[in-house]
Amino acid sequence: MDDNRPIGIFDSGIGGTSIWAAIHKLLPNEKTIYLADSKNAPYGQKSKAEIITLSIKNTDLLLTMNCKLIVVACNTATTNAIQELRSKYTLPFIGIEPAIKPAATNSKTQKIGILATKGTLNSELFNKTAEMFQNTKIIEQVGYGLVQLIEEGKINSREMSKLLRSYLAPMIEADIDYLVLGCSHYPYLIPQIKKILPPNIQIIDSGEAVARQTYAVLKDKVGFTNSPENEAVFYTNSNTKVLSNILENRYTVIEKDF
Numbered sequence: 536m537d538d539n540r541p542i543g544i545f546d547s548g549i550g551g552t553s554i555w556a557a558i559h560k561l562l563p564n565e566k567t568i569y570l571a572d573s574k575n576a577p578y579g580q581k582s583k584a585e586i587i588t589l590s591i592k593n594t595d596l597l598l599t600m601n602c603k604l605i606v607v608a609c610n611t612a613t614t615n616a617i618q619e620l621r622s623k624y625t626l627p628f629i630g631i632e633p634a635i636k637p638a639a640t641n642s643k644t645q646k647i648g649i650l651a652t653k654g655t656l657n658s659e660l661f662n663k664t665a666e667m668f669q670n671t672k673i674i675e676q677v678g679y680g681l682v683q684l685i686e687e688g689k690i691n692s693r694e695m696s697k698l699l700r701s702y703l704a705p706m707i708e709a710d711i712d713y714l715v716l717g718c719s720h721y722p723y724l725i726p727q728i729k730k731i732l733p734p735n736i737q738i739i740d741s742g743e744a745v746a747r748q749t750y751a752v753l754k755d756k757v758g759f760t761n762s763p764e765n766e767a768v769f770y771t772n773s774n775t776k777v778l779s780n781i782l783e784n785r786y787t788v789i790e791k792d793f
Contacts, residue, residue, distance in 0.1 A: 550720025551608025579652020651717025
């Protein structure tokens with residue numbers, strides 16, 4: 536089954552490019568369109584109603600670009616808006632949520648840490664998932680300020696290092712053996728985080744799982760692109776420089792008002 540339409544991906548900024556990279560690696564022939572809603576980042580501090588409104592706005596724009604499937608590459612948008620998106624539209628949606636299950640299942644200390652946005656940690660979907668693992672102590676930490684620094688291109692700044700150390704110290708003291716990154720921006724902080732965490736603590740993000748789910752939905756419901764032309768188009772409603780730098784200037788980034 537062939538379907539040469541593009542895959543649409545959106546996030547509250549540049550963080551979802553970590554999800555895009557995992558999808559692109561697994562499905563190199565697929566055309567992709569990425570929306571970085573950096574003007575409204577971070578979603579994690581907004582109300583559920585605001586997050587739903589922004590998610591609908593992004594979806595509507597991707598539909599005008601003829602997307603066959605939409606990946607909500609934002610934990611906060613997934614946990615707060617994906618049910619509304621699925622009930623409003625007919626095309627498939629793939630979401631991203633913190634990978635609590637593999638961490639809790641594999642933890643030997645039965646203590647895991649979750650670094651996420653306030654919007655994700657307060658969401659009904661996150662709390663329902665967390666309740667499934669009552670025998671595991673989950674240490675939650677809101678990553679205040681992290682998304683803003685990433686969006687400003689300050690990944691390796693002293694300010695970033697100081698924030699990460701303050702957020703991770705209580706988790707290390709609590710003897711976690713897994714750290715779950717609950718925001719698609721946070722994989723860009725893994726090199727920084729590894730300098731802080733003891734080597735026995737495993738870091739989990741959701742990129743590969745989302746890519747596998749995208750593959751499964753294309754195979755079962757939509758269809759693959761039958762073309763070697765792996766076009767990737769990136770749009771941002773903010774400064775193009777930070778997104779271009781994250782993509783190592785390999786792709787064209789278009790500034791668009793949305």
